[in-house]
Amino acid sequence: MFEINRNFSNSPEQMEFALRVSTILKNKYSQKPRALVITYGCQQNVSDSERLKGMLSLMGYDFTETPDEADLILYNTCAVRGHAEDRVYGNVGAMKHYKRRNPDMILAVCGCMAQQDIVVKRFRTSYPYVNLVFGTQVQHRLPEFIYRCLSGERVYETTLDNGEIIEDVPLRRDGTLKGWLPVMYGCNNFCTYCIVPYVRGRERSRKPEEIINEAKEMVSSGFKEITLLGQNVNSYGKGLDKQINFAELLREINAIDGDFRIRFMTSHPKDCTLELLDAIKDCEKVVKHLHLPFQSGSDRILKAMNRHYDSASYLKLIDAARERMPDIAITSDIIVGFPGETYEDFSKTVELVKKVKFTSLFTFIFSPRNGTPAADMEDPVSREEKGRWFSELLKVQETITANNLKVMVGKQYRVLCDGQSEREGYLLGHTDGNVSVEFEGDLSLVGKLCQVRIDSYSNVLTGTLV
Numbered sequence: 001m002f003e004i005n006r007n008f009s010n011s012p013e014q015m016e017f018a019l020r021v022s023t024i025l026k027n028k029y030s031q032k033p034r035a036l037v038i039t040y041g042c043q044q045n046v047s048d049s050e051r052l053k054g055m056l057s058l059m060g061y062d063f064t065e066t067p068d069e070a071d072l073i074l075y076n077t078c079a080v081r082g083h084a085e086d087r088v089y090g091n092v093g094a095m096k097h098y099k100r101r102n103p104d105m106i107l108a109v110c111g112c113m114a115q116q117d118i119v120v121k122r123f124r125t126s127y128p129y130v131n132l133v134f135g136t137q138v139q140h141r142l143p144e145f146i147y148r149c150l151s152g153e154r155v156y157e158t159t160l161d162n163g164e165i166i167e168d169v170p171l172r173r174d175g176t177l178k179g180w181l182p183v184m185y186g187c188n189n190f191c192t193y194c195i196v197p198y199v200r201g202r203e204r205s206r207k208p209e210e211i212i213n214e215a216k217e218m219v220s221s222g223f224k225e226i227t228l229l230g231q232n233v234n235s236y237g238k239g240l241d242k243q244i245n246f247a248e249l250l251r252e253i254n255a256i257d258g259d260f261r262i263r264f265m266t267s268h269p270k271d272c273t274l275e276l277l278d279a280i281k282d283c284e285k286v287v288k289h290l291h292l293p294f295q296s297g298s299d300r301i302l303k304a305m306n307r308h309y310d311s312a313s314y315l316k317l318i319d320a321a322r323e324r325m326p327d328i329a330i331t332s333d334i335i336v337g338f339p340g341e342t343y344e345d346f347s348k349t350v351e352l353v354k355k356v357k358f359t360s361l362f363t364f365i366f367s368p369r370n371g372t373p374a375a376d377m378e379d380p381v382s383r384e385e386k387g388r389w390f391s392e393l394l395k396v397q398e399t400i401t402a403n404n405l406k407v408m409v410g411k412q413y414r415v416l417c418d419g420q421s422e423r424e425g426y427l428l429g430h431t432d433g434n435v436s437v438e439f440e441g442d443l444s445l446v447g448k449l450c451q452v453r454i455d456s457y458s459n460v461l462t463g464t465l466v
């Protein structure tokens, strides 16, 4: 845990609410009340939760991991697939029981789900014991919302104002070694299956000086791995006063003094330039890893998805990356069973997977999202059939992953040592491509970037420090 109190330097009204809440809590509780923040979804949400915790801490909350002890429970939710939403409804429902035992407890729901009218309506009508529902664009007003809850109000705030980036929000980082650094928010791509643009609003970039300052702050506090976040980092910089693109931003962060490495995600193939690949190659702190979701190997489906590239141009990009960095780790996201996808389309996805030989894959079965164009498309293939395609794809990738790991034997990699491994006497670390490696060494190496030669592979890679 690492806390930075930015104290709402530009938002005196939120600071005022935070102070008021702090006074109320001091009068109400003999010891610090405790908050439990539960986060679903992508790294963007994890990063948002760190800001939510920063604000709660400023208001005088301590933290707990058990609902039994909590005086405030906050669900930061994800809406990307139906399954993620169902879990939230189930889990929030289960909280009714804790609420009965502790009627003063504040139960709150925020994040991407809370940005959808249909969801807010459901919480209003079917979950009367939920005190607070607020969307992604008003997170920085948490002190005001908590104040209103403590005054007995049920609060629903979901305006999507889409503009300003609020930079003065307190921050309580979960880790001390690896940290998130958002470079942009929102998305303009409107892939036809995806809810993100609707719940996160239009794409906007943080000013480079804010990002560089935050990166410097992280490095001087001992962070060894900084992950730059955005739904489509390759389009970073649009709309800023200063002319800068993502490749240039990477070079600027790389120039910060210190022993640390830089990750970033997600890259969209349509905006991934050779200039970016050159920057990855040139910057010694930038990991040689590209997460480049291709979603489908069928050009017909890519078109229906509104992705703006085809399989040939995707493969060309992969070649360009490998030409520059033969060992670069490449990972991807795939959707199986997009509406109208046939087995023939799906086979093209498998073909592409076999061609590229990804380090690892994140695969999903299409989930219709209310309000997106794909949710209204003809979708004749059954869930069972899609399930079979999905298993077939996983099997193909399993073999590829195992082969990729075998190929690593004998080579040297930069590994960030995260801690002790479960295996007695061994340390655990991760390569640039996020592959786990076990190696012998003493605990003083934890939190250090080490050079490790891979000696063998059986279930896990084992190496020796060089």
Ligand code: SAH
Pocket: 080, 081, 193, 194, 195, 196, 230, 231, 232, 266, 267, 268, 293, 295, 333, 334, 335, 364, 365, 366, 367, 368, 369
């Ligand atoms: N901005 C990132 C991804 C955000 S969502 C990008 O464009 O790559 C992460 C992944 O979830 C997507 O890459 C996609 O594979 C998957 N996904 C998004 N919407 C989905 C849906 N409706 N059904 C199934 N998978 C979906």
Ligand code: SF4
Pocket: 187, 188, 189, 190, 191, 194, 195, 196, 197, 231, 232, 268
């Ligand atoms: Fe969703 Fe596409 Fe935006 Fe990624 S680029 S968040 S998949 S709309």
Ligand code: F3S
Pocket: 040, 041, 042, 043, 044, 045, 077, 078, 079, 080, 112, 195, 196, 199, 200
């Ligand atoms: Fe989910 Fe929102 Fe991220 S929908 S994937 S938490 S941007």
